[in-house]
Amino acid sequence: MDERYAIILAAGKGTRMKSKLYKVLHPVCGKPMVEHIMNRVEEVNPKDVITVVGHGADEVKAQLGTRSEYALQAEQLGTGHAVMQAADFLKEKKGTTLVISGDTPLLTSETLDQLFEYHQAKGASATILTAQADDPNGYGRILRDHVGIVDKIVEQKDATPEEARVKEINTGTYCFDNELLFETLEKLTTDNAQGEYYLTDIIEILKENEQIVAAYQTDDFEESIGVNDRMALAQANEIMRKRINQQHMRNGVSFIDPKTTYIDEGVKIGAETLIEPGVALKGKTTIGENCAITQNSQITDSVIEDQVTVKSSTIEKSVVHSQADVGPYAHLRPQAEVNQKVHIGNFVEIKNAVIGEKTKVGHLTYVGDATLGKEINVGCGTVFVNYDGKNKHHTTVGDYSFIGSGVNLVGPVNIASNSCLAAGSTITDDVYENDMAIARARQVNKEGYAKRLPFLQ
Incomplete structure (x- = not known):
């Protein structure tokens, strides 16, 4: 089995949360989202874990402590740029690297383990964790060719009307050949609607270089939910609470x-x-x-x-x-x-x-x-x-x-x-x-005194 590594993306501020608390530190069923992610990542036994921090870096480090190494993304220039910050820790190492967002607390270690195994079985350079969404709005879409092989990922803001109708979505979780990942990151550009380095563009680059790109689809869309606002936070709490209670009942x-x-x-x-x-x-x-x-x-x-x-x-x-x-x-x-x-x-x-x-x-x-x-x-x-x-x-x-x-x-x-x-x-x-x-004064009755009290008149 290849060595496993993990990169947790936890640098975003989470503007839509409308909160002074940084996004990945918002709790779901009693624990910050990023701690849920760390717990699940540790359960698949990576050799090294790198957490990419930015906004609230000190608070995230205080939460996770020595369970991770930390890379600073001082300026948020996209997910690809975030992963680049882990190069000093992982660039020359052989193995498979999991890239996972710190705001997806519902992912399970079983799904992550299956993703690793599928990636290795396919001999892939990159494997995308995907899901089918009834309402894919807000997610990147998985575009496949006529025989079902992954062609590319298109972000919501860059999608044509036809592409936007695709319901297979990118969960934002991937496995990569570690050495190829960092080689390909150097080829990213900011030629897109956001002017950012998209991690998703790596898929197209790998395809152009005739590398194998696979997609492992989870059966449970709920696992893929990313928490970007208070509504999604409440939804994540509800789903996880249901899981927890069902396990206790079992x-x-x-x-x-x-x-x-x-x-x-x-x-x-x-x-x-x-x-x-x-x-x-x-x-x-x-x-x-x-x-x-x-x-x-x-x-x-x-x-x-x-x-x-x-x-x-x-x-x-x-x-x-x-x-x-x-x-x-x-x-x-x-x-x-x-x-x-x-x-x-x-x-x-x-x-x-x-x-x-x-x-x-x-x-x-x-x-x-x-x-x-x-x-x-x-x-x-x-x-x-x-x-x-x-x-x-x-x-x-x-x-x-x-x-x-x-x-x-x-x-x-x-x-x-x-x-x-x-x-x-x-x-x-x-x-x-x-x-x-006995420590109390003896009772004394004042004869007729009650008649002199104004509140009894």
Whole structure:
């Protein structure tokens, strides 16, 4: 097998996106388009990957890091000019080079691998990845001769009315004999409607030099979609989301309504888990087996172990251990750890806190910067007062303690095991084992005073 190389074209600004974010960095199902391309390219095992950058070069490099070498296209003079910038890295090497656009996130590694294999089987100098489009507007057309051999590619703006009616389109993805590619690039001119160096003109030059030019047609037009505006971006998200959800269903995950369920690429979900409508699973999230994630929950960069129920809640950068339940309408902020069989109830917020096994935090409570032991009862309306306006302070509550409703725990403070905090108390001092702490003023009734209050008149 020949050595494989890849050139990713990622220099364009993407004017039609109407965005300050450079085009290839716009996300599709949680990842920038150019990262989707890099992932697919890596799966076909190229020896070298060169990413051609221009607008937003530093941002693209920051996204891809050391996974690629980089060539700068300082002035955008067309796709052919972009590929020329990779010459210093690849020009003298033998093998096959994939040229792929950074705005085609729906291409699969299976299709790219088939393109490489078809190219080699045909002994071609160039092989074009093509597709049949019901509406080919905006795409370059593949023109074939009377026996079906590729003659040339004509760009939309240069096409005659007859050529524009052709429905076989150029996806912008190619395989080339690497040495011939860079030899032929030197022969390109800007004699066209755009005044640019078209990579597509290489096909005609190769044909004139009696080189074999092939075309591999993918069965799935959707793979070829290039994202040039917000409408295409939404379409790409929809198509990829459908793929992702279908794969999870094949793996044994149940969806009530996959059309309204939003799962990023790379999210892992165990078998027998139920996903309800409106759920969004983002980033590096893992969901275990036999879980229930109910309507409108959003989970980001978190680990949810087996047999967990999340009811209409938000979880960020946190861990929920097996057989726990969260919500409805709870919010686990970063660095929350909810241990086995814990109950986190409605309108509870947890942040940078560990909740011990079988502890219950039922409702209307804030737990921040705290460590709670096991089998603690936290009453309604409890607040862990962790911030003094400048610094955060930690609170520790021991096993088997009871916290009454409406308690304020003003950190830093330590509550020992088997202790009790009376409802309505504001706790500022440590509480020792088996003690009961009461920190509230005695009630005083002012006889007849209510009649003097203007709002009760």
